[in-house]
Amino acid sequence: xxxxxxxxxxxxxxxxxxxxxxxxxxxxxxxxxxxxxxxxxxxxxxxxxxxxxxxxxxxxxxxxxxxxxxxxxxxxxxxxxxxxxxxxxxxxxxxxxxxxxxxxxxxxxxxxxxxxxxxxxxxxxxxxxxxxxxxxxxxxxxxxxxxxxxxxxxxxxxxxxxxxxxxxxxxxxxxxxxxxxxxxxxxxxxxxxxxxxxxxxxxxxxxxxxxxxxxxxxxxxxxxxxxxxxxxxxxxxxxxxxxxxxxxxxxxxxxxxxxxxxxxxxxxxxxxxxxxxxxxxxxxxxxxxxxxxxxxxxxxxxxxxxxxxxxxxxxxxxxxxxxxx
Amino acid sequence: xxxxxxxxxxxxxxxxxxxxxxxxxxxxxxxxxxxxxxxxxxxxxxxxxxxxxxxxxxxxxxxxxxxxxxxxxxxxxxxxxxxxxxxxxxxxxxxxxxxxxxxxxxxxxxxxxxxxxxxxxxxxxxxxxxxxxxxxxxxxxxxxxxxxxxxxxxxxxxxxxxxxxxxxxxxxxxxxxxxxxxxxxxxxxxxxxxxxxxxxxxxxxxxxxxxxxxxxxxxxxxxxxxxxxxxxxxxxxxxxxxxxxxxxxxxxxxxxxxxxxxxxxxxxxxxxxxxxxxxxxxxxxxxxxxxxxxxxxxxxxxxxxxxxxxxxxxxxxxxxxxxxxxxxxxxxxxxxxxxxxxxxxxxxxxxxxxxxxxxxxxxxxxxxxxxxxxxxxxxxxxxxxxxxxxxxxxxxxxxxxxxxxxxxxxxxxxxxxxxxxxxxxxxxxxxxxxxxxxxxxxxxxxxxxxxxxxxxxxxxxxxxxxxxxxxxxxxxxxxxxxxxxxxxxxxxxxxxxxxxxxxxxxxxx
Numbered sequence: 001x002x003x004x005x006x007x008x009x010x011x012x013x014x015x016x017x018x019x020x021x022x023x024x025x026x027x028x029x030x031x032x033x034x035x036x037x038x039x040x041x042x043x044x045x046x047x048x049x050x051x052x053x054x055x056x057x058x059x060x061x062x063x064x065x066x067x068x069x070x071x072x073x074x075x076x077x078x079x080x081x082x083x084x085x086x087x088x089x090x091x092x093x094x095x096x097x098x099x100x101x102x103x104x105x106x107x108x109x110x111x112x113x114x115x116x117x118x119x120x121x122x123x124x125x126x127x128x129x130x131x132x133x134x135x136x137x138x139x140x141x142x143x144x145x146x147x148x149x150x151x152x153x154x155x156x157x158x159x160x161x162x163x164x165x166x167x168x169x170x171x172x173x174x175x176x177x178x179x180x181x182x183x184x185x186x187x188x189x190x191x192x193x194x195x196x197x198x199x200x201x202x203x204x205x206x207x208x209x210x211x212x213x214x215x216x217x218x219x220x221x222x223x224x225x226x227x228x229x230x231x232x233x234x235x236x237x238x239x240x241x242x243x244x245x246x247x248x249x250x251x252x253x254x255x256x257x258x259x260x261x262x263x264x265x266x267x268x269x270x271x272x273x274x275x276x277x278x279x280x281x282x283x284x285x286x287x288x289x290x291x292x293x294x295x296x297x298x299x300x301x302x303x304x305x306x307x308x309x310x311x312x313x314x315x316x317x318x319x320x321x322x323x324x325x
Numbered sequence: 326x327x328x329x330x331x332x333x334x335x336x337x338x339x340x341x342x343x344x345x346x347x348x349x350x351x352x353x354x355x356x357x358x359x360x361x362x363x364x365x366x367x368x369x370x371x372x373x374x375x376x377x378x379x380x381x382x383x384x385x386x387x388x389x390x391x392x393x394x395x396x397x398x399x400x401x402x403x404x405x406x407x408x409x410x411x412x413x414x415x416x417x418x419x420x421x422x423x424x425x426x427x428x429x430x431x432x433x434x435x436x437x438x439x440x441x442x443x444x445x446x447x448x449x450x451x452x453x454x455x456x457x458x459x460x461x462x463x464x465x466x467x468x469x470x471x472x473x474x475x476x477x478x479x480x481x482x483x484x485x486x487x488x489x490x491x492x493x494x495x496x497x498x499x500x501x502x503x504x505x506x507x508x509x510x511x512x513x514x515x516x517x518x519x520x521x522x523x524x525x526x527x528x529x530x531x532x533x534x535x536x537x538x539x540x541x542x543x544x545x546x547x548x549x550x551x552x553x554x555x556x557x558x559x560x561x562x563x564x565x566x567x568x569x570x571x572x573x574x575x576x577x578x579x580x581x582x583x584x585x586x587x588x589x590x591x592x593x594x595x596x597x598x599x600x601x602x603x604x605x606x607x608x609x610x611x612x613x614x615x616x617x618x619x620x621x622x623x624x625x626x627x628x629x630x631x632x633x634x635x636x637x638x639x640x641x642x643x644x645x646x647x648x649x650x651x652x653x654x655x656x657x658x659x660x661x662x663x664x665x666x667x668x669x670x671x672x673x674x675x676x677x678x679x680x681x682x683x684x685x686x687x688x689x690x691x692x693x694x695x696x697x698x699x700x701x702x703x704x705x706x707x708x709x710x711x712x713x714x715x716x717x718x719x720x721x722x723x724x725x726x727x728x729x730x731x732x733x734x735x736x737x738x739x740x741x742x743x744x745x746x747x748x749x750x751x752x753x754x755x756x757x758x759x760x761x762x763x764x765x766x767x768x769x770x771x772x773x774x775x776x777x778x779x780x781x782x783x784x785x786x787x788x789x790x791x792x793x794x795x796x797x798x799x800x801x802x803x804x805x806x807x808x809x810x811x812x813x814x815x816x817x818x819x820x821x822x823x824x825x826x827x828x829x830x831x832x833x834x
Contacts, residue, residue, distance in 0.1 A: 029799075056785070062542070069544040074697045148424075148441070153526065155542035187424065188443035189526025191798065198800025204424045320358035324365070324527035 022052045023254045026064055028082040029057040030194045037274035044266045051254055060192030061158030061241070065091055072096070073248050078255045081120065081243035084158045085302070086165055088117050088242060089309035098247040100256065104263035107282045108240055109300060117242035120262050121277035124236040124295055125162045126229035127207040128200065128214045135230035139167060143181035150187050150196040150205040154316055157192045158239065163209050164315045165308055166237030169301040175315065179322035186323065212236060212292050217276045220290045236295060238302040241277070327657020330650045334672060337712055338679040341687025342557045345550040352554070353547025358527055362535040363555060369445060369531070370513035373452035374506050380453070381460035382498065384603045387596030388461070389468035399604055400465070403458040406607065408766065408820055410773025411518040412790045413809040415451055416797060417610025418442075419523070420617065420806070422450060427613065443525030451519040456509045458607060467501040503570040511563050515556070515680050518775040522794065532556045536682045537780060546690070553683040560678035567674055618806030625807050629792065633815060636772055636788040639707045640819060643771035644764050646711035651718040651763060655726040669723060673716040681709050685777040702781035710771035717770070718763040725759040761827015765820035772816040789815070
């Protein structure tokens with residue numbers, strides 16, 4: 001199989017035709033990893049769809065969008081799963097997405113109404129650390145400390161972009177200065193979340209940009225209470241992760257079926273203990289013990305998709321300038 | 326044939342650069358970050374080349390005048406980083422100098438802070454790791470070219486160290502150092518994989534990496550085009566400068582025996598400190614990978630087989646293309662005069678000055694209106710790799726072709742030798758050894774390449790270097806080290822097979 005596609009790639013463009021319809025989903029790497037939601041979701045959907053669900057990891061969330069732009073209307077993808085509200089406007093502007101009609105009783109803070117994208121989970125960004133490390137209580141304190149952090153590139157990673165928005169939401173015009181002060185705390189900037197979290201676990205940094213829900217993974221899955229997150233008094237930026245359907249998919253009905261499945265209990269109950277995020281529709285069985293509480297409205301920061309889109313380029317330029325010193 | 330090769334080369338180098346500007350969205354404005362990438366590229370290339378050449382001087386001097394057991398092995402080892410896959414070298418350096426590396430561990434134990442090499446320090450460290458051996462070999466060749474009588478004369482005159490420097494070392498350095506510096510400067514200026522792996526973000530972004538990011542992350546073709554143009558102009562400027570100074574030879578032959586030096590004894594301790602520390606600097610990172618990776622080869626995912634096959638196929642295709650081009654050019658230009666020789670030299674330098682990512686981006690844009698460019702990922706990677714290896718293959722083949730023509734052309738004409746006999750009985754047997762060496766270089770360079778493939782890669786297509794980079798990304802360092810061992814073994818095996826094939830025949834023309 002692999003060899004055939006290899007030779008096909010070398011000499012000809014061929015499309016493999018099979019009897020069962022294939023639904024191709026581009027998503028981020030950690031979603032399809034062995035310990036991520038991918039395997040369980042594939043099994044659950046294939047049990048009822050009579051299809052072959054192919055989930056392809058293509059870097060981190062923001063890299064998904066870049067890859068889609070690169071492939072344009074020739075893409076093999078039917079569904080893109082793993083963008084977030086900071087880049088949905090840019091995604092919509094490509095004109096590659098089709099309107100969807102997914103209905104659900106979303107428990108996403110602020111509710112949900114978007115013609116092109118449906119949410120599948122959400123969370124709060126936070127710096128995850130070993131519990132014994134004394135937490136800085138905000139970005140200024142972090143910048144003043146000797147703590148070493150790993151962050152993600154905002155151009156390829158949705159957490160990386162979320163961090164830009166977080167600093168912008170908390171500090172506005174002072175954001176550039178915050179980044180300049182943080183520069184000496186940053187060990188490195190990775191392409192995606194997986195790389196950064198891996199480096200943190202190997203002891204290459206004191207803290208890593210992740211989610212308030214990440215320590216729950218260590219607690220619930222590994223029985224390890226040694227991880228916690230630093231509570232920041234300026235609040236935590238939120239991320240709402242979404243999926244959308246490509247306009248020129250050859251599997252329209254199947255794609256619609258998948259998106260509706262995505263907000264069903266079968267999919268949503270898999271999310272908390274595999275993707276370690278808050279599900280977009282709280283499962284019937286509730287959240288597992290050990291999952292953190294949600295934050296109150298005053299602690300939750302988020303820009304609307306249009307605000308985020310308007311801020312992105314200037315915030316990115318500020319970040320690049322500060323970090324290239 | 327020479328004309329066709331020349332046309333293909335021009336299309337690949339200048340044609341793709343033009344395509345980037347015309348097929349994309351015109352030229353995009355460069356932002357502050359792009360300018361800082363340009364500044365960083367120039368600055369780090371200058372420092373990397375400067376450090377490599379400066380450190381190489383005492384090391385080469387020591388190797389030139391001391392004889393010791395293992396000297397020949399060490400000189401052979403100095404040739405290894407040239408064909409060592411960049412990403413493997415980086416992995417090894419991280420294992421030694423990284424925050425979780427041996428030196429950091431020792432520092433932590435002694436109560437000091439850990440090393441942090443992401444950013445400029447890592448980029449420069451890696452560049453020195455790869456280019457110090459190259460510079461040392463260039464200089465060593467310079468020393469080897471000094472007639473032994475001259476050392477004897479200077480020594481018997483009991484010349485002062487200053488006179489020794491003025492009479493022997495200064496002329497030697499003057500003839501080798503500028504070319505070595507420029508060549509290494511050019512190699513560092515177009516560095517991609519090093520900056521990708523240890524650049525640490527905006528603070529360590531080279532132009533080549535910025536092109537990749539503009540293309541792959543922002544999909545901003547206009548900015549990618551502008552950056553490509555900057556890269557092309559800078560490399561072109563360096564190439565023109567390189568035209569003015571003699572570039573050192575890279576064949577590495579003739580380093581076996583050096584004249585016995587009467588002044589060796591007096592410098593013994595200093596010399597051995599230089600030799601030992603440079604040897605440790607080279608061997609430690611490779612040793613780190615070997616010790617970590619060997620035990621985990623069995624645990625590698627099965628994809629390693631597909632990645633291996635893909636890599637070998639690309640390498641072999643690339644070798645065939647590269648050697649055909651090099652032979653075509655050598656045959657076409659070997660008989661002509663000075664102008665042709667300069668032209669051929671220029672072509673070689675053009676290959677050096679061409680950035681793989683500019684070519685890749687240009688080809689992507691040329692193909693895009695007609696087909697899915699990812700479909701051509703492998704042929705494109707193979708051709709770009711062939712072009713990158715061409716300057717080195719030319720430098721090995723051209724002199725041999727020229728010599729054969731000089732020695733046998735009159736004979737051929739007077740005896741009315743047929744084309745077939747000329748090719749098979751006279752030309753190829755004489756070229757067999759340089760041909761094997763050049764093919765080995767081309768194959769190994771292509772095996773280790775992590776450049777264009779990163780531009781075109783999709784999740785289910787990978788070469789060994791890309792797989793290694795992805796495993797490093799997933800922080801599966803044991804498996805990454807295991808892939809590194811497999812990759813190095815395959816690169817060396819390919820190099821050895823070709824080189825051996827060339828040597829095996831050399832005695833019976």
